[in-house]
Amino acid sequence: MILNFSRNYIIKDTLIISFFFLFLILGGCINPDKSFNYKNGDLLFSVGSGNSDFTSAIKESTSMKDEIPYSHVGIVSIEGDDIFIIEATTRGGVRKSTLKEFFAEAAEIDGKKLIAVGRLIPELQYSIPDAIENASAHLGKKYDYYYDEANDLFYCSELVRFSFKDSSGNYIIEPLKMSFKNKETGKPDPFWESHFKKLNVDIPEGMPGTNPADMAKLPVIDIVHTFFK
Known part of the structure; x- marks a missing residue:
């Protein structure tokens, strides 16, 4: 016994x-989102998990073949032991999401999230505290379906651009000429033609703006980690 x-x-x-x-x-x-040591002001670039026409149009208009078609970006805000993402989304405008929520909405490849962490180069990191404050001031504002920098609405990369300023008050991220053409065909994307027609405005082709795919390649931002490699 x-x-x-x-x-x-x-x-x-x-x-x-x-x-x-x-x-x-x-x-x-x-919890793959906990496997990296985030810093305040980090930028999370992601590929949306949804197969909506809206997300597809963003990917097709902002990425070349063989590039990661980032369609979204948000700003990391660390508050005590909690990590939040300040982001502008079509679902809730400018909002503060949890890290878990952000990861849940990203696409996967081979079971890994298509998310990259961007970080301002060291000589510009002094701007981060003010950038978090600037972004937070826009919480609750609506999503910018017009892609117009002159209004008080925000799409994801526009929110990032207008949040970061240097010591002289100039925006750290310069605008690019926006294009709503399909990068593969070089022709206006049918989705965008329909989208702006419903808003009763012209397609803002060539107007100043930003997009996540190009922002991730800017020299003022280092990609310090990817979750899909």
Whole structure:
């Protein structure tokens, strides 16, 4: 009986240890967003998980073949032990999301999230505290479906651009000439033609603006981590 009693405990302990390691393994899969040491003001570039026409049009208009078609970007805001993302989305305008929510909405490849972490180059990181404050001041504002820098609405990369300023008050991220043409065909994307027609405005082709795919390649931003490699 003593032998059987000890054997039962050995089996029980083995099962507990096995479940413990299984929990750790699964925990790592469930929380991939915790596997990187974020810094305040980091920029998270992502590829949207939805197959909506809107997301597809953004990808097709802002990325060349073989490039990662980033369609969204948000700003990391660390508050105590919590990590939030200040972002402008079609679902809620300018909002503050949890890191878990941000990751849940990103696409995957081979089970890994299509998310990259961008960070301002060291000589510009002094601007981050003010940038977080600037971005937070726009919380609750509506999404900019017009892609117009002159209004008080914001799309994702526009929010980032208008949040970061240097010591002279100039925007760190310069605008580019926007294009709503399909990068593969060079022709106006049918989605954008329909989109702006419904808004009763001309397509702002060539007007100043930004997009996540080009922003991720700017010399003032270093990509310090990718979750898909």
